[in-house]
Amino acid sequence: MATSKPSLPKGTRDFGPEQSAKRSYIIETIKNNFIKYGFSQIETPAMEQLSVLTGKYGDEGDQLLFKIMNSGDYLKKSDSTDFEKGSAHLLPKISEKGLKYDLTVPFARFVVMNQNDITFPFKRFQIQPVWRADRPQKGRYREFYQCDADIVGTDSLVNEAELTQLIHDVYNDLGYKGFVLKINHREILMELARYAGLAGKEMPFCVIIDKLDKVGQEKVIEELLAIGANQEKLADVINSFSTEGENTLKVEMIEKVIGSNRGTKELTEYFDFLQSYGTENLQIELDFSLARGLSYYTGIIFEVKATDVQIGSITGGGRYDNLTGVFGLQGTSGVGISFGLDRIYDVLEEKGLFPPSLTQSSDVLITHFDEECMKHGLGLLKQLRAAGIRAEMFPESVKMKKQFNYADKKEIPYVLVIGSEEIKRGEYSLKNMKDGSQEMLSIERIIESITDQK
RNA sequence: GUGGUUGUAGCUCAGUUGGUUAGAGCGCCUGAUUGUGGUUCAGGAGGUCGUCGGUUCGAGACCGAUCUUCCACCCCA
Incomplete structure (x- = not known):
């Protein structure tokens, strides 16, 4: 054709x-x-x-x-x-x-x-x-x-x-x-x-x-x-x-x-x-x-x-x-x-009468370095969503820069980073995309933190 | 349905009386920065010029048809 x-x-x-x-x-x-x-x-x-x-x-x-x-x-x-x-x-x-x-x-x-x-x-x-x-x-x-x-x-x-x-x-x-x-x-x-x-x-x-x-x-x-x-x-x-x-x-x-x-x-x-x-x-x-x-x-x-x-x-x-x-x-x-x-x-x-930020986006994006981290992320996704948080994970283990860029374009306010170090500690880097601050927190604290900000 | 108008890169637009290889800004991609976006710098990709046909040695430009956009009728949300 x-x-x-x-x-x-x-x-x-x-x-x-x-x-x-x-x-x-x-x-x-x-x-x-x-x-x-x-x-x-x-x-x-x-x-x-x-x-x-x-x-x-x-x-x-x-x-x-x-x-x-x-x-x-x-x-x-x-x-x-x-x-x-x-x-x-x-x-x-x-x-x-x-x-x-x-x-x-x-x-x-x-x-x-x-x-x-x-x-x-x-x-x-x-x-x-x-x-x-x-x-x-x-x-x-x-x-x-x-x-x-x-x-x-x-x-x-x-x-x-x-x-x-x-x-x-x-x-x-x-x-x-x-x-x-x-x-x-x-x-x-x-x-x-x-x-x-x-x-x-x-x-x-x-x-x-x-x-x-x-x-x-x-x-x-x-x-x-x-x-x-x-x-x-x-x-x-x-x-x-x-x-x-x-x-x-x-x-x-x-x-x-x-x-x-x-x-x-x-x-x-x-x-x-x-x-x-x-x-x-x-x-x-x-x-x-x-x-x-x-x-x-x-x-x-x-x-x-x-x-x-x-x-x-x-x-x-x-x-x-x-x-x-x-x-x-x-x-x-x-x-x-x-x-x-x-x-x-x-x-x-x-x-100009539409309220700002009508477009739905996730509250948090999970990023990762490799297949293993990504698999680990699936468990976190489930916990985040169970807590009523809109969460998504970048579906490919590509460069961090690319994953962050995605969050930026979609105006996702938080990025959670999973690396081997994080998995070991049971704590993950949570970056606030608006002010650029970042800290290591347990998933429970992450849920609290995001829920408080909503 | 009647009359007019518009179309060039993903977007907004330049492109001289028809004349070599069609440009800019923004965006996009790559790198500087092999664990971090939004700033900066360097490089790169991207165009059947809406489509089809005609005139011409030669068409993005001229002519015709068609599609599309916007506008005035008509009418309506």
Whole structure:
């Protein structure tokens, strides 16, 4: 077989020991909080039936799905006429599976398939990779991890309040403060669209509105007029976006424009729950222009944006009233959030917020001069590990310099040296790699010494 | 998916209008130091110039395709 330069598929990455340790740190932080709030972990396959995935994320989303070709002779279900009719006709004949695009839709499938075993309300969390055939950029990968927590089987807005608190706990634990948590209600967007004379065009309205902070007011107004918005009414809508002040006041303001509705009622109730938490330090910004893309959201929606790093949204979520409906289970409402592990990593890295020395290394390295000393070392390894000390031995009797160099590179704080003299005395040289000091100690004293320093 | 951008040693990068044998710093290896790393000194290894094709007497440089990187759309974690 001809040799070739190895390479990775576009938008995928390897993670070395240091990166993996940092990723684990974020995952553990999020996971601990999920557990603290009463969520239970589940996992679903990397691949789903294409029929489960397609049509759930809009036309754009379908385009971004990674399809898996059928196994074996993948052309056997198709003929040349399928090929001539184009890719849309050919696709279902050669591909029946796809890589999952997010964790919410597979979760909805899970709920429907396991509805008889699940006790509602069901609180689950899930930390797994997802795949999107997007053009990669900074903070945008084709394979990335989502950390989701959802509650299904309850309409209570207490859940929204809980998730809000959870978001703050996670970022507090990670030591990141440069974020803003924005919220809105899908129903308010719908009402605003109708008010502006865009009944039936609510979704295009959302897409345009969502770009407000990016392209500016004038461009948004221009685009909305182009799809048929009423100029005067639109001015009221745009003005409502720039309302300043307390979130509860903003709700009152918007009610003056579009009247009381499900959105304003729910937001009022939600803010009331937050108040009852007794914590006043939550930074939440009600932003009527926040739209969020995923088409299945119907109630309150969340988005966490990094303000001091150019990376966009690092956490998103919201309520979906009827997600399981498409799989035949009606009337099951859910609300959830999704933390973007890879983007959070990029933020913590850029802001220098990772704790020092996350990489796991041994506490002590055993070095030796020859085969006999090495064998002797195996017994010591066992004793060290039994005492809870992370210990490893250099596996070859090479020059001391090389063995010490290894300890230095791996930042192992202690080196234990075994020579014939040491074996005779039953004491070993223990060198502290940080200050360079060294003394002869029995294995018991060595264990004490290292344990004290840990 | 549309438009642009990037690729030279393990890493960060030089490389003149196309012209002999493609360089530097850091890292790596060896020795000074045959029982000791991180400092110092001396020496050494390492490159199909992303890949394939084309133009040319001659290509790292020019042209085309392709892969990859980053960016703007689109969309999103």
